Amino acid sequence: MTTRFPPTRDAALDRLARFVPRAGRDYAARRNFDLGPGQHLHVSCLSPWLRHRALTEEEVLRAVLARHTPVQAEKFIQEVFWRTYWKGWMEQRPDSWVQYRAGLNRARDRIATEDGLRARWASACQGTTGIDAFDAWARELVQTGYLHNHARMWFASIWIFTLRLPWELGADFFLRHLLDGDPASNTLGWRWVAGLQTRGKHYLARADNIVTYTGGRFHPRGLVAEAAPLEGPPPPSPAPLPSATRLPSGRVGLLLTEEDLSPGWLIEAGIRPVTMAALLSHARRSPLAVSAGVTEFTRALAADALARICDDGPIHETPEAIADWAAEHDLAVVATAHAPTGPAAEALATLEAALADRAIALTRHPRPYDLRAWPHATRGFFRFRQHIPDLLAAIGAGKATANATGAPAP
Ligand SMILES: Cc1cc2nc3c(=O)[nH]c(=O)nc-3n(C[C@H](O)[C@H](O)[C@H](O)COP(=O)(O)OP(=O)(O)OC[C@H]3O[C@@H](n4cnc5c(N)ncnc54)[C@H](O)[C@@H]3O)c2cc1C
DSSP states (O other), X not given: OTTTXXXXXXXXXXXXXXXXXXXXXXXXXXXXXXXXXXXXXXSOOOHHHHHTTSSOHHHHHHHHHTTSOTTTTHHHHHHHHHHHHHHHHHHHOTHHHHHHHHHHHHHHHHHHHOHXXXXXXXXXXXXXXXXXHHHHHHHHHHHHSOOOHHHXXXXXXXXXXXXXXXXXXXXXXXXXXXXXXXXXXXXXXXHHHHTTTTTTOOOXXXXXXXXXHTTTSOOOOOOOSOXXXXXXXXXXXXXXXXXXXXXXXXXXXXXXXXXBOOTHHHHHHTOOOSEEEEEOOGGGGOSSOOOHHHHHHHHHHHHHXXXXXXXXXOEESSHHHHHHHHHHTTOSEEEEEOOOTTHHHHHHHHHHHHHHHTTOEEEEEOOHHHHHHGGGTTSOHHHHGGGHHHHHHHTTBTBOOSSSSOOOOO
């Protein structure tokens, strides 16, 4: 799996450089074609690195706009901002993550007691439903850790409306196997397909659409032609967003999480760490075991990030181990990039309490990019996207950049 997605920032930069020429008209015209494993040539396949910020949205946007005009690259730019938008939307409604986890627990209770449901769930995950396209995508996901966006939409739709399985079990299946598995993009992507996010508007997969956009690879039979959107409670009320935090001084340790593996910006901002470590929470994505591919990719990407900055540094998977590391190094403060809603933020909350017991502070620092964009993620994407020109101007995207990728310090 790691051969397709080598777990290094250099591999991400190389992928970006190769994709940039195709980010304009080619992407706009062909991005919806899912031509199969190894043939995802009309999309970037950058999501495993972007999700962990081993490569950042800013770097990608700058590189693309150094080569194309905003009009030529409009579609691609919008897709990158979908990620920003989902992160900002969930950050203001962390209860949407809590509700998803509660729904997942209820669905797991059902599969423990309902034999028929358990058999249909297992068949969907194993790719033995008899629906050719769906079964192939289930296998592609498990084998490669990636699915094309159109395949994710079709797959989620068939899961919900044809197989009539609880959407939370499908979201969990994705999170356990996607190298880019992300609490916001995944949960809200599934909610969007189900009709829970844009209420009353759902996404129904059509067989003829699948035939066309898979280049005739599949001819799925038995898909429902009509179904009502799912119903659920209204979205939770908005919660306040994080704000900029003062930089700490004294003996500071820099902590990486899988939400931000490019900590160079914190050092450029003035943090002077005496030591570094990483706290990984990928195992908390699901109450079930996450795939070996996800574990290996996330660990190796974190090791790569530490090696770039400080040669070495421990990687732990429990907040208690990080609290011990902080005490061993006699730290006054552990500083980390703000982790948006999800398992990493939950682990940081546990860590904060463990550090407090040792009289060590935890400071969380949101990126300026997020601070500018997230306040606009209050309603639908179409309102959010009106702010894209200003958000691009704020990062200087579109102006000539010095190198092919526009990459600043990692
Ligand atoms: C049901 C469902 C579940 C999803 N789960 C995830 C997930 O767990 N993690 C994840 O990163 N994306 C998720 N997506 C969004 C999208 O499918 C992937 O980001 C995209 O397929 C990644 O492939 P790429 O890098 O080749 O994308 P490209 O088309 O090359 O797009 C460039 C980048 O833009 C971002 N992006 C593109 N489309 C979207 C989108 N619709 N929503 C959010 N960001 C987007 C990604 O960071 C992507 O790498 C999900 C979509 C659906 C419908």
